[in-house]
Amino acid sequence: MREPPLQLEEAQARLLALVEPLQIERVDIDGALGRYLAEPLRARRTQPPAALSAMDGYAVSEGDLTGPWQVVGESAAGHPFEGTISSGQAVRMSTGARLPADAACVILQEDLARDQDRLTLTGEPPSPAHKHIRPCGLDFRDGDEVLPIGTRLGPAQLALAISAGHRHLPVRRAPSVLVMDSGDELASDPEVCLEHQIPASNAAMLAAMARALPCEVQRVGPVPDSMEALAEALSQGADADVIVTSGGASVGDHDLVKPALEAWGAKLGFWRVAIKPGKPIIVATREHGGKRQIILGLPGNPVSSHVTAYLFMLPLLRALLGAARPLPRTLRLRLGAPLPSNGGRRCFVRATWDGEVVCAQSIQDSSALASLAASNVLIDRTANAPEALAGEDVDAFWIENGGIA
Ligand SMILES: Nc1nc2c(c(=O)[nH]1)N[C@H]1C(S)=C(S)[C@@H](COP(=O)(O)OP(=O)(O)OC[C@H]3O[C@@H](n4cnc5c(N)ncnc54)[C@H](O)[C@@H]3O)O[C@H]1N2
Numbered sequence: 448m449r450e451p452p453l454q455l456e457e458a459q460a461r462l463l464a465l466v467e468p469l470q471i472e473r474v475d476i477d478g479a480l481g482r483y484l485a486e487p488l489r490a491r492r493t494q495p496p497a498a499l500s501a502m503d504g505y506a507v508s509e510g511d512l513t514g515p516w517q518v519v520g521e522s523a524a525g526h527p528f529e530g531t532i533s534s535g536q537a538v539r540m541s542t543g544a545r546l547p548a549d550a551a552c553v554i555l556q557e558d559l560a561r562d563q564d565r566l567t568l569t570g571e572p573p574s575p576a577h578k579h580i581r582p583c584g585l586d587f588r589d590g591d592e593v594l595p596i597g598t599r600l601g602p603a604q605l606a607l608a609i610s611a612g613h614r615h616l617p618v619r620r621a622p623s624v625l626v627m628d629s630g631d632e633l634a635s636d637p638e639v640c641l642e643h644q645i646p647a648s649n650a651a652m653l654a655a656m657a658r659a660l661p662c663e664v665q666r667v668g669p670v671p672d673s674m675e676a677l678a679e680a681l682s683q684g685a686d687a688d689v690i691v692t693s694g695g696a697s698v699g700d701h702d703l704v705k706p707a708l709e710a711w712g713a714k715l716g717f718w719r720v721a722i723k724p725g726k727p728i729i730v731a732t733r734e735h736g737g738k739r740q741i742i743l744g745l746p747g748n749p750v751s752s753h754v755t756a757y758l759f760m761l762p763l764l765r766a767l768l769g770a771a772r773p774l775p776r777t778l779r780l781r782l783g784a785p786l787p788s789n790g791g792r793r794c795f796v797r798a799t800w801d802g803e804v805v806c807a808q809s810i811q812d813s814s815a816l817a818s819l820a821a822s823n824v825l826i827d828r829t830a831n832a833p834e835a836l837a838g839e840d841v842d843a844f845w846i847e848n849g850g851i852a
Pocket residue numbers: 628629630632633645646647648649650693694695696697698699702724725726727745746747748749751813814
């Protein structure tokens with residue numbers, strides 16, 4: 448008897464459990480964008496390395512806040528004042544400059560008047576007195592863990608790594624991915640598409656989604672619906688870490704991906720997940736050349752392909768790259784229009800969030816790309832959810848730019 452479709456979370460967990468993380472390599476900072484840290488990152492220095500001024504003004508000693516003062520020198524960023532100061536003395540400070548020894552407060556230049564070397568208070572002294580001073584180690588100290596393992600390296604994280612004294616970072620090798628679409632009705636050139644054909648759009652879409660992550664992506668197809676053609680296309684993925692097919696995943700006479708994978712030596716992990724769109728997804732593995740290849744057979748309907756790539760392909764690639772949290776996160780968004788009650792399959796509803804409310808697209812057929820392209824979120828509707836009214840909050844996944852994770 449056929450196994451019932453899996454629930455989404457169980458299917459995602461079973462897929463991610465198949466992942467053997469890729470080898471660690473060290474890349475320079477410029478090549479690390481979008482990769483994930485393969486080891487925790489520790490600071491090799493303290494930042495700030497000493498107490499620094501946060502503003503342009505004058506440094507004075509502890510409690511010496513009424514003046515007048517005599518200006519005895521200057522501390523500029525990169526050119527510290529080497530002397531010490533005592534009560535009644537002040538040092539000219541620029542933002543980021545090192546605080547002189549024995550100085551404890553910085554008074555803003557807007558609150559002072561200077562005549563030659565004589566300085567008088569015209570405004571208010573800082574309150575609290577140390578307000579404009581960044582203490583040594585405010586950001587981090589030598590030896591601190593500044594980024595945990597599995598962190599995605601975006602612009603802020605790269606800047607932090609540099610600040611912490613790193614020029615090279617440990618990350619996992621970029622996975623190689625082979626993407627193919629299959630179906631006799633598919634035309635490879637959208638400008639030369641006969642009456643009985645439709646342009647093959649899935650492989651380009653899936654490759655574009657994968658390329659949003661640091662992967663090496665190749666595309667083949669469209670592949671005709673025959674065991675020989677599928678075997679030939681799969682052979683091009685003999686060394687790929689991940690193979691993603693689209694189409695031929697269902698129960699029709701021409702849905703050959705599952706038998707073609709089995710003939711290629713792949714072992715079926717599971718087939719079918721209780722989601723709409725995207726039910727007939729196939730997950731398989733092939734042990735080859737000392738490594739495990741993971742194969743995702745995505746359904747051919749273009750929106751089913753997109754949704755399953757979002758819920759399975761991108762998390763798989765993130766996990767191979769060593770992401771701490773490979774699964775996408777949900778947002779809570781307010782409905783701008785009611786949603787009908789849902790059927791027995793958990794449903795991902797294409798919708799548009801305008802910054803205030805979210806509204807479902809009127810067309811939800813799993814072939815309809817125009818409503819997908821107009822959407823920036825997928826509303827997550829549980830199986831048998833009752834009607835939802837405008838003003839209610841719903842869970843949603845952000846699908847613009849590959850989503851948040
Ligand atoms: N009797 C049943 N029929 C179907 C079932 C079922 O349970 N019982 N499941 C349905 C569901 S749900 C889906 S999803 C589809 C998926 O089927 P396949 O993965 O076998 O996809 P195809 O039949 O190959 O194609 C479906 C549809 O998508 C178009 N397509 C395919 N590839 C592309 C491409 N690269 N670019 C653009 N469009 C593509 C194709 O022309 C078809 O119209 O099965 C249901 N049937």
